[in-house]
Amino acid sequence: MISILRRFEYMSIDASNGDQKRGPSPSPLRNSKFYQANMRILVTGGAGFIGSHLVDKLMENEKNEVIVADNYFTGSKENLKKWIGHPRFELIRHDVTETLLVEVDQIYHLACPASPIFYKHNPVKTIKTNVIGTLNMLGLAKRVGARILLTSTSEVYGDPLVHPQDESYWGNVNPIGVRSCYDEGKRVAETLMFDYHRQHGIEIRIARIFNTYGPRMNIDDGRVVSNFIAQAIRGESLTVQAPGTQTRSFCYVSDMVDGLIRLMEGENTGPINIGNPGEFTMLELAENVKELINPDVDIIMVENTPDDPRQRKPVITKAKELLGWEPKITLRDGLPRMEEDFRQRLGVPKK
Numbered sequence: 492m493i494s495i496l497r498r499f500e501y502m503s504i505d506a507s508n509g510d511q512k513r514g515p516s517p518s519p520l521r522n523s524k525f526y527q528a529n530m531r532i533l534v535t536g537g538a539g540f541i542g543s544h545l546v547d548k549l550m551e552n553e554k555n556e557v558i559v560a561d562n563y564f565t566g567s568k569e570n571l572k573k574w575i576g577h578p579r580f581e582l583i584r585h586d587v588t589e590t591l592l593v594e595v596d597q598i599y600h601l602a603c604p605a606s607p608i609f610y611k612h613n614p615v616k617t618i619k620t621n622v623i624g625t626l627n628m629l630g631l632a633k634r635v636g637a638r639i640l641l642t643s644t645s646e647v648y649g650d651p652l653v654h655p656q657d658e659s660y661w662g663n664v665n666p667i668g669v670r671s672c673y674d675e676g677k678r679v680a681e682t683l684m685f686d687y688h689r690q691h692g693i694e695i696r697i698a699r700i701f702n703t704y705g706p707r708m709n710i711d712d713g714r715v716v717s718n719f720i721a722q723a724i725r726g727e728s729l730t731v732q733a734p735g736t737q738t739r740s741f742c743y744v745s746d747m748v749d750g751l752i753r754l755m756e757g758e759n760t761g762p763i764n765i766g767n768p769g770e771f772t773m774l775e776l777a778e779n780v781k782e783l784i785n786p787d788v789d790i791i792m793v794e795n796t797p798d799d800p801r802q803r804k805p806v807i808t809k810a811k812e813l814l815g816w817e818p819k820i821t822l823r824d825g826l827p828r829m830e831e832d833f834r835q836r837l838g839v840p841k842k
């Protein structure tokens with residue numbers, strides 16, 4: 492029902508512009524006797540870090556049915572265990588580089604490894620996931636008339652020459668570097684989203700996510716916050732990659748999920764930056780983790796990897812004005828929440 496209403500809204504917007512192009516028709520199954528009025532939502536990559544928190548939030552609404560499609564490359568069933576067997580929840584082992592036939596109203600398309608260690612592990616597969624995976628999900632959105640949200644990334648800005656970054660910046664990306672499979676993959680995914688929108692009338696939403704952290708990150712994920720917290724809990728040295736003055740802006744996962752849902756439910760296609768503008772050097776991050784979690788550990792400098800962006804901080808004016816969104820949880824509030832979860836999983840209680 493909601494899809495059908497949205498389609499009429501869309502067509503009337505087109506008509507007011509004098510444009511003959513129509514949005515896609517919802518599936519004929521919408522008229523079948525088995526049709527349910529609930530919002531049916533597909534979350535690709537829903538077994539991963541952000542995806543599983545998004546699923547938790549979507550499942551809180553009793554009108555939502557949630558389908559997760561994931562190939563478990565970096566995600567796990569463990570992240571979704573409280574929903575397995577729930578009548579409004581389905582989990583499918585599926586690789587988004589293959590087509591998927593489901594009837595849904597909304598698609599949150601997250602499937603893609605996000606940690607540099609994992610996305611560089613099989614770069615060709617990372618590009619396929621971003622390009623063929625996004626094409627497949629857009630094809631699905633077109634067939635069933637669903638709205639689709641892509642989780643793009645601050646990495647589309649590359650090693651930015653403009654600081655802080657707003658959405659009008661086109662970026663500074665090395666097209667042939669070891670990070671390009673991810674950065675350029677996401678840039679093509681954004682292009683595909685806009686081409687399907689312009690050519691086929693698909694309803695799209697693009698979030699440019701900045702570094703996000705929180706409970707359920709893989710302990711050996713390789714990203715900086717999870718590395719430092721696991722190292723501090725294990726009593727190991729915190730490995731700052733040189734020079735340590737490079738910056739990132741860290742967003743707590745519940746703020747991120749709130750931003751993604753607002754974007755999906757709102758009227759703006761984006762791209763919209765979703766991130767926390769609080770900016771820290773990696774040395775400052777290490778000092779915060781040391782102070783809050785284990786003052787006995789050392790901070791050591793180790794070699795960096797190629798093309799590491801030197802600075803990153805979002806301008807979130809668009810998110811504030813268009814979505815009424817801004818992050819609530821500071822880094823110093825978020826780190827202890829993540830520590831609790833890591834201590835439980837590592838089996839190391841706080842002394």
Ligand SMILES: NC(=O)c1ccc[n+]([C@@H]2O[C@H](COP(=O)([O-])OP(=O)(O)OC[C@H]3O[C@@H](n4cnc5c(N)ncnc54)[C@H](O)[C@@H]3O)[C@@H](O)[C@H]2O)c1
Binds near residue numbers: 566586606644702703
């Ligand atoms: N966490 C961040 O800081 C961050 C920043 C920018 C963008 N993002 C984007 O947000 C999304 C989620 O990131 P995350 O941090 O939760 O990462 P994650 O690695 O924890 O989750 C990604 C999920 O996608 C699944 N997946 C990977 N390839 C797949 C494929 N071919 N088919 C089906 N499933 C596949 C993985 O198994 C995993 O469950 C990604 O699209 C990522 O690019 C994340």
Ligand SMILES: O=c1ccn([C@@H]2O[C@H](COP(=O)(O)OP(=O)(O)O[C@H]3OC[C@@H](O)[C@H](O)[C@H]3O)[C@@H](O)[C@H]2O)c(=O)[nH]1
Binds near residue numbers: 644645730732733795
């Ligand atoms: O142990 C470590 C790991 C990483 N780092 C540094 O910490 C910074 C952040 O590195 P991460 O691996 O956490 O993540 P990056 O910011 O490089 O990439 C991330 O960007 C946004 C998303 O799309 C992805 O989640 C990921 O690609 C880098 O400067 C890196 O050199 C350390 O100093 N020590």
